[in-house]
Every structure is written in structure tokens, then in C-alpha cells.
Amino acid sequence: MPATATSSRQARQARQARQVSSAALRFGRLAAMGAVAVLILIAGVWGSWGSAQYVMLTKGRERGTVEVTRCGADTCTGPYTPLSSGSPARERVVIEHTAAVRKGQTYTVVVKPGTGEVVRSGPAGVLYSWVPMGGALLLASVVVAGGLRRTRVAWVLAGSGVALLTAAFVTI
Template identity: 80%
Template sequence: MPATPTSSRQASLVALRFGRLAAMATVAALILIAGVWGSWGTAQHVMLTKGRERGTVEVTRCGAETCTGPYTPMSTGSTARKSVVIEHTVAVRKGRTYDVVVKPGSDDVVRSGPAGILYSWVPMGGALLLASVVVAGGLRRTRVAWVMAGSGIALLTAVFVTI
């Protein structure tokens, strides 16, 4: 039996709809993976502190992108350092002391505690917001998109309040 114009048109529409859904799902997944990837570089040091050097840094000097100061150890096996480097962000000010974790094999440190954990996941919050737009518009899953957007806003708000 030959294909009728209507059945071939319906098959084309189904294939196009599937292609659009697959493409948008891939884009949303890539955005979320990029958010986790961007966050995990710092989050792993802050969240998995067992066996890492923990201590405090008193910020004495700040440049355009980094701040430096002496490191005072708080964990066993940690050694004092005359100067360590911490990223200069809105969360770091000259003259203040912060709890930090030393990145293995370097003199770079990241903030620890609740503020450090939340701040390390900021890229994920942005990725949730961006992916929610793709999910709502491309996949037409508005409830899922609202949950994603709400999660991203909650994370970014918690960071703002904590820092």
C-alpha cells in the first residue's frame, strides 16, 4: 500500500519534533554539565576536606585578581606559610581573616565553611537559570523549568546572603 501524503507528513512532523526535543535536551544537559564542571574545580577542595590542609589566612594585600596573606594552620600536618594566594572576589577583603583550605601541591587557598561551599557552587546556580530557559522554551516542560529556576535563584540568593 503506497504512503499517503498525510501519513508521510505526519511522519515528518514526528521526526522533526523528536529532533527538536533531542537537540534541546542535549543543550540543557550540556549547560548543566558545564555548571557542575565549573563548580567542582573549587567545590572539591572545600567539600572533601579530609586529609587536606586547613587553616586561616589574614589578607594583607590585594591585587586585581588575587589577594595574599600569611597562612596559619589549624589541622594536623599543615605547615605555616608566609604567603598564600586567594582569589580576589567580592567575598574577600583586605584586613580580614578567613577559614581556608589549601589546594594540594600549591600555595593557593579557597574559602571553607558554609560561605566557601555556597560560593563554589555559583556557576551551577547560573547554569540552572540558563538551562531552565532551554527546558521551558525548547522542551516545553514549564514545571521542571520553574523548579530549576527556583533552585538556581535560591542558590544564588543563599550565596549573596552568606557572603
């Protein structure tokens, strides 16, 4: 009879050890996937903020228009006409050549301080500057759904990303 009590105790200890290790693995997966999702979202904000800061925080910045006269592989150039007081006219400023910039068009822009580079302003500029964040939201939704098993949160992230990308596409 003592052998039965010993084997019963060993089985109970083995079951508890499996439960503890299973809980530790679950926690490790949640911590790792949560860290990956947060890192993806931080990277999206970091990638977007490089141009979004100039478009969103325009107080004290030089604002004006640029008429695109020449486009190369990566950049377009044209004369800058100021709209804000204290901003000098420039014969040539540089704007990034994207699908949203075409030769012969005039765009409202904000000058990056201390450079001859400009970024689009207005609703189109704001939405376009946050496109990397839209991509990060989509990518993070996959990590949240698969790694964290939080499907509702994943759908919210994916919906936000799709809405942001669609709005940027429509306005540009």
C-alpha cells in the same frame, strides 16, 4: 470513480507523510534541546567542581585561616595559620580576589594540594564554589521551557538556581 479512490488514497498518504515528518521534527527538537540542557548542566558542574572539591572533601587536606594583607587585581595574599595537624604555617598564600574577600579580614580556608593557593571553606565557601552551577541552572531552565516545553521542570530548575545564588550572596 477509480479516479476518486486514487485521489483519496493519495490524500491519505500525504497526511501520513506529514504526520511522520512532524513527529520526526518534534523528536529532533526534543533530542537537540535535551542535549543542550544536559550540556549546560554538565558545564555548570564542571565549572563548580574545580574549587568545590577542595571545600567539600576536606579530609586529609590542610585547613587553616588566612588574614588578607594585600589585594591586587585578581588575587589577594596574606599569612596562613594552620588549624589542622601537620599543616605548616606559611608567610604568604594566595586567595582569589572576589567580592567575598576584603583586605584586613580573616577567612577559614583550605589549601589546594601542592600549591600556595587557598579557597574559602565553610558554608560560605561551599555556596560560593557552586555559583557557576546556579547560573547553569538558570540558563538550562530557559532551554527546558522554550525548547522542551516543560514549564514545570523549568520552574524547578530556575527556582533552584535562584535559591543557590541567593544563598551564596547572603552568606558571603
